[in-house]
Amino acid sequence: MKNGFVEVRLQQNFKIFKFLICVFGFLFLIFYFSKALMPELPEVETIKRELKNKICGRKIKDIEVRLRKIVNVTPQEFKKRLIGKQILDVKRRAKLLMIELSGDERLLIHLKLTGQLIYERPRGASLRGRQEIRDKKQEMRGKHTHVIFYFEKGKMLLYNDLRQFGYIKLLKRDEALRVIEKMKFGPEPLDKKFTLEIFKEGLFKKARQKIKPLLMDQSFLAGLGNVYASEVCFYAEVNPQRTGSSLKDGEIGKIYEGIKEILQEAIKYKGSSVDTYLDIYGRKGGYMPHLKVYGREGKKCLRCGVKIKVIKLGGRSTYFCPKCQE
Helix, strand or coil: CHHHHHHHHHHHHHHHHHHHHHHHHHHHHHHHHHHCCCCCHHHHHHHHHHHHHHHCCCECCEEEECCHHHECCCHHHHHHHHCCCEEEEEEEECCEEEEEEHHHEEEEEECCCCEEEEEECCCCCCECCECCCCCCCCCCCCCCEEEEEECHHHCEEEEEECCCCCEEEEEEHHHHHHHHHHCCCCCCCCCCCCCHHHHHHHHHHCCCCEHHHHHHCCCCCCCCCHHHHHHHHHHCCCCCCCEHHHCCHHHHHHHHHHHHHHHHHHHHCCCCCCCCCCCCCCCCCCCHHHCCCCCCCCCECCCCCCECEEEEECCEEEEECCCCCC
């Protein structure tokens, strides 16, 4: 009788223990995703431009799929459809990369939180005379390398992903376009078609939303994330908690101007390595020293000297100056 009672208590305690593990795991995921940063438009645009320069015109000699879930078809089909194909172009839509290949094939690549595309050359090759940040002997291949594309002369393109949230989808051209269309991305902020009038129209439709989360809404505007949305609000001297309906014409114009200016400047410096982002050569982005508010909690505002604050807005850390952005 006593043994049976002890056994029941042990089972109950084990269930409680499992429940607590689940709760703590869930809380950890919430904390992680509130802190984790996805490469934004400047980072993905940098990768796109570098890939165009390095892989366009090349033929795929072989492929190694090390982790099945990264691709949308079997490794066998992935290899069969791609080996021998020539890379024709590399494009970007929002934070998504599209590689166009001969035979009407398309690769849609989303890096998500920790994805990296690394272009490897034969060991000891130089970067046009520039010294590499990482040691030439240090190979970027490792346990987090999940797909490898092999080209001629020992060159290869690695897909690395620590958290394994990213993906590589092999699709036909029309399928790829349909997938992108279903994502319902907003306008490209650096496109000439994205005018101030179009920006105002979008704000009017979502006038009740707070401006900083709205800038991060991919259906409103494609490519901005937590880092650059915070920087744009600071540029415009607008409190990130303001709603679209509260903004004056001059403030709207300043936000629009900030979007263009900051994204172009960040691309010039090859993005920001706030988290795990690297360009295709394994180098960190150079825009970090130019960030005015993001990641500067407790430091003096570069404009007025008041300490930068951080709040949670839309579940994300939001940095701002309480004086400049009243």
